[in-house]
Amino acid sequence: MLDQVHNARHNQFPAEALIGELCHDFIRLHGDRLHGDDPAIIGGIGMLESMPVTVIATNKGQTLPERLATHGGSPEPWGYRQALRLMQQAEKFHRPVLTLIDTPGAYPGKDAEDNGQAAAIAELLQASATLATPLIAVITGEAGSGGALALACGDEVWMTSKSMYSILSPEGFASILFKDVTRTSEAAALMKLTPDELLAAQVVERVMSVSAELPRQLRAALIEEFEMLQNLPPEELLARRQARFRKF
Amino acid sequence: MLKPQQATLDEATLKRAQTIPEGLWRTCPNCGTSAYRGRFGSLQVCPHCGFGLRLTASERLAQLCDCFDPWDEQLELADSDFPGYMVKRAQAQAASGSSESVRCGQAVIAAQPCALAVMDSYYMMGSLGQVAGERLCRLFERATAQRLAVVIVTASGGARMQEGIQSLMQMAKISAARALHVQAGLPYFVVLSDPTMGGVCASFAMQGDVTLAEPHARVGFTGRRVIEATLHNKLPASFQQAEQVMATGFIDAIVPRAQLKARLALLLQLHQEVCHA
Numbered sequence: 221m222l223d224q225v226h227n228a229r230h231n232q233f234p235a236e237a238l239i240g241e242l243c244h245d246f247i248r249l250h251g252d253r254l255h256g257d258d259p260a261i262i263g264g265i266g267m268l269e270s271m272p273v274t275v276i277a278t279n280k281g282q283t284l285p286e287r288l289a290t291h292g293g294s295p296e297p298w299g300y301r302q303a304l305r306l307m308q309q310a311e312k313f314h315r316p317v318l319t320l321i322d323t324p325g326a327y328p329g330k331d332a333e334d335n336g337q338a339a340a341i342a343e344l345l346q347a348s349a350t351l352a353t354p355l356i357a358v359i360t361g362e363a364g365s366g367g368a369l370a371l372a373c374g375d376e377v378w379m380t381s382k383s384m385y386s387i388l389s390p391e392g393f394a395s396i397l398f399k400d401v402t403r404t405s406e407a408a409a410l411m412k413l414t415p416d417e418l419l420a421a422q423v424v425e426r427v428m429s430v431s432a433e434l435p436r437q438l439r440a441a442l443i444e445e446f447e448m449l450q451n452l453p454p455e456e457l458l459a460r461r462q463a464r465f466r467k468f
Numbered sequence: 469m470l471k472p473q474q475a476t477l478d479e480a481t482l483k484r485a486q487t488i489p490e491g492l493w494r495t496c497p498n499c500g501t502s503a504y505r506g507r508f509g510s511l512q513v514c515p516h517c518g519f520g521l522r523l524t525a526s527e528r529l530a531q532l533c534d535c536f537d538p539w540d541e542q543l544e545l546a547d548s549d550f551p552g553y554m555v556k557r558a559q560a561q562a563a564s565g566s567s568e569s570v571r572c573g574q575a576v577i578a579a580q581p582c583a584l585a586v587m588d589s590y591y592m593m594g595s596l597g598q599v600a601g602e603r604l605c606r607l608f609e610r611a612t613a614q615r616l617a618v619v620i621v622t623a624s625g626g627a628r629m630q631e632g633i634q635s636l637m638q639m640a641k642i643s644a645a646r647a648l649h650v651q652a653g654l655p656y657f658v659v660l661s662d663p664t665m666g667g668v669c670a671s672f673a674m675q676g677d678v679t680l681a682e683p684h685a686r687v688g689f690t691g692r693r694v695i696e697a698t699l700h701n702k703l704p705a706s707f708q709q710a711e712q713v714m715a716t717g718f719i720d721a722i723v724p725r726a727q728l729k730a731r732l733a734l735l736l737q738l739h740q741e742v743c744h745a
C-alpha cells in the first residue's frame with residue numbers, strides 16, 4: 221500500500237513538463253487580480269492540437285527553491301482565486317478547462333488562513349457546479365483533501381494508475397484516527413485511495429496507465445471527451461455535472 | 469411539530485448535564501474563567517467574555533425557533549466496515565441526542581419561516597459524513613423548490629474521517645445544491661459557531677449571502693496545531709477567532725447569542741420579498 225503512496229508522491233509527469241507535452245503554444249497567465257501570484261498554480265491557455273483550452277495545474281516545482289516557493293505544490297488562497305478567474309474567463313470564451321492535480325492539499329499557513337483559504341475553496345466548489353463550459357480534472361500524483369477537490373469538481377475526474385486521491389494524507393489520517401503516525405500503512409489501506417477503489421466508488425471515471433505514452437494517450441482522450449461535452453447543450457452539460465456529484 | 473420546550477428536555481441533554489464533572493462550576497474554554505453554572509444562563513454564555521458554550525442541536529433549536537418541523541431524520545448510513553465506526557456513531561447519538569451531526573427542517577424564527585440546519589458538535593465533532601451531507605443537500609433542494617431562505621448554524625471540526633473520500637464528496641454535493649439555490653435568487657444566512665473548521669468551513673459555511681459569527685468562535689480551514697507544527701512557531705491567541713476573521717474581511721458581523729434570534733428574524737424579514745418573487 222505504501223508503494224502506491226510513494227509512487228503518487230514521485231509523479232513522473234510534473235505539471236510544467238506535462239503541459240508542454242499535451243499542448244503547443246501554451247501561454248502562461250499569472251495572478252488573481254486581488255492579492256498576488258501563487259507559484260503553486262500554473263495557469264494559462266494552450267492548444268490541444270487544434271482546440272484552445274484553459275489549463276490550470278498545481279505545481280510542485282522541480283528545483284529545491286521552486287519546491288520551497290510552491291510549498292511542495294500546496295496552493296494559497298490567491299492560487300485558488302487565480303484558478304477561479306481563469307475558469308470564468310474560459311467560460312466567457314466557451315473554452316474547455318483542464319485541471320492537472322498533484323497536491324498534498326491547500327497550504328497550511330497563517331497568511332493562507334488570514335486571506336480566506338476556506339472561502340477561496342468554497343467559492344471554487346460553488347462556481348464549478350454552474351460553470352457553463354466543459355471541465356475535466358486529471359490527478360497525476362497525489363490529491364489530498366479540499367485543496368484537491370477545489371480543482372476536481374468537473375464533468376469527469378480521471379487519474380493515472382500511479383496516483384492517489386484521499387480526504388487527507390495517510391500520515392494525517394493515522395495521527396488523527398490512531399493518534400499514531402507510524403500506522404501510516406494501515407491508514408493508507410483503510411482509506412481506499414487507489415485508482416481501482418476510486419473507480420469502483422465512481423469517484424473517478426477513468427484510470428490512465430502510466431507509461432511513456434501517457435501524454436499522447438491523455439491528449440487524444442481529452443480531445444475526444446471535450447468535443448463530446450462541447451456538443452451538449454449547456455443545460456444538459458450542467459445537469460450531467462450536478463448529477464455526477466448528487467449521487468454521493 | 470417539535471416544540472422547543474420538549475427539545476430542551478430531551479433525555480440525552482439531561483444526561484449530559486448530569487455528567488458534567490465540575491458539578492456546579494463551569495470553566496469557559498475561551499477565557500478560562502470559572503463561574504457558577506447558573507451565571508452562564510439559559511443561553512450558556514460566559515458571563516466574563518461572552519463566549520457561547522457549545523450547544524447540542526436540540527438546545528440550539530430551542531433557543532432559535534418558534535417551531536421546527538424536522539426533515540430527513542430517518543436517513544440511515546449503510547453499515548460501514550471501518551473499524552469501530554458503528555460503535556462510535558452509537559455513542560455519539562447517546563452523547564448528543566441527535567441522530568447525526570446536523571438536524572435540518574422547516575423552521576419559524578420569530579415569526580419568519582425558513583429552511584434551517586443546526587450542526588451538533590457533540591455528535592463526532594459535528595463532522596460531515598454522508599448522512600449529514602445528504603440532509604444538507606436536501607435542505608437546499610427543498611428550500612429551492614419551496615422558495616425558502618436557508619439558515620445554517622455551523623459547528624464542525626470538518627470532514628468525517630471514517631467515511632474517507634465519500635465525506636470529501638459531500639462538500640461538492642452540498643455546494644452544487646447551494647449553487648442552484650443561488651440561481652433561484654434565494655438568500656442564505658450562515659451563523660458560524662465554535663468551531664467551524666476544515667471541509668465544512670471550506671464549503672457551505674463560506675457560501676452565505678450574509679455571514680454572522682458568535683463571539684470568539686474558532687473559524688478556519690487548517691487547525692492551529694497543524695500550522696504551528698509547519699511554522700515551528702506559536703500563533704497569536706487571536707488567530708482564527710471570529711473577530712480576527714471579521715477583521716480580515718470574511719465575516720459580516722459578530723452577533724452575541726442573546727441577539728441571534730432577533731438578528732436572523734430581521735435578515736429573513738428583509739429578504740421576504742425575494743422569496744415570494
Ligand SMILES: [Zn+2]
Pocket residue numbers: 496497498499500501514515516517518519
Ligand atoms: Zn469566557
